[in-house]
Amino acid sequence: MLDRWKWILLAGGAVTLAFWAGQRTGAPAPGAGTERAPAPPAASPRPIIIERAPADSEPGAPGALGSLGAEELRAIVQEELARAGKPADVAQEDPDRVAARAEAMTQASALVEHGISDGVWSVEERNALRAQLPDLGEREIHAVLSPLFQAINAQRLRLDGPPI
Numbered sequence: 001m002l003d004r005w006k007w008i009l010l011a012g013g014a015v016t017l018a019f020w021a022g023q024r025t026g027a028p029a030p031g032a033g034t035e036r037a038p039a040p041p042a043a044s045p046r047p048i049i050i051e052r053a054p055a056d057s058e059p060g061a062p063g064a065l066g067s068l069g070a071e072e073l074r075a076i077v078q079e080e081l082a083r084a085g086k087p088a089d090v091a092q093e094d095p096d097r098v099a100a101r102a103e104a105m106t107q108a109s110a111l112v113e114h115g116i117s118d119g120v121w122s123v124e125e126r127n128a129l130r131a132q133l134p135d136l137g138e139r140e141i142h143a144v145l146s147p148l149f150q151a152i153n154a155q156r157l158r159l160d161g162p163p164i
Contacts, residue, residue, distance in 0.1 A: 100135050101136060101137065101140065104132045104135035104136050104140075105133050105136060105143075105144065107128075108129055108133070108136065108140075108144040109143075109144055111125055111128050111132070112144055112147055112148045113127050115148070115151075115157065116147065116148070116151045116156065116157060119156065119157060119158060119159065120158045121148070121157050121158070121160065121163060122160050123160055123161055125152075126160075126161065126162070126163065126164060128164065129144075129164065145164070148163060149163070
């Protein structure tokens, strides 16, 4: 029985020694990793405010826009819009493109109204609507698809496949 206790004590001592050695070798050296970042410089006792009177030619100056006429201002705005890649004037859009967009909007809206009134959104209606979407702008697409998805969500429309 005494031999059994010797082995238990020996095993316990070995485990304790292994744990102690692991703690010693796995830990960083004393003082390592305890450095702190240098403290930020002390703040000045009061903030420094630099004031400068704007010149009349600077943007935001009280008299800066007063010297521009309406035509000069319009030219500046159109120039900035051209730099951004946006059309400066909606009236410059091609009349044929406007007519094609209006026709596509009419046909797409009629397709959606017909599908909603019929209660079924078929593959033929979906394909016809897909053919009209490339001719529409973002607002028109939203205006056409909004009633379609509202009818789908209200379960007033049965789908024969994906809606678009």
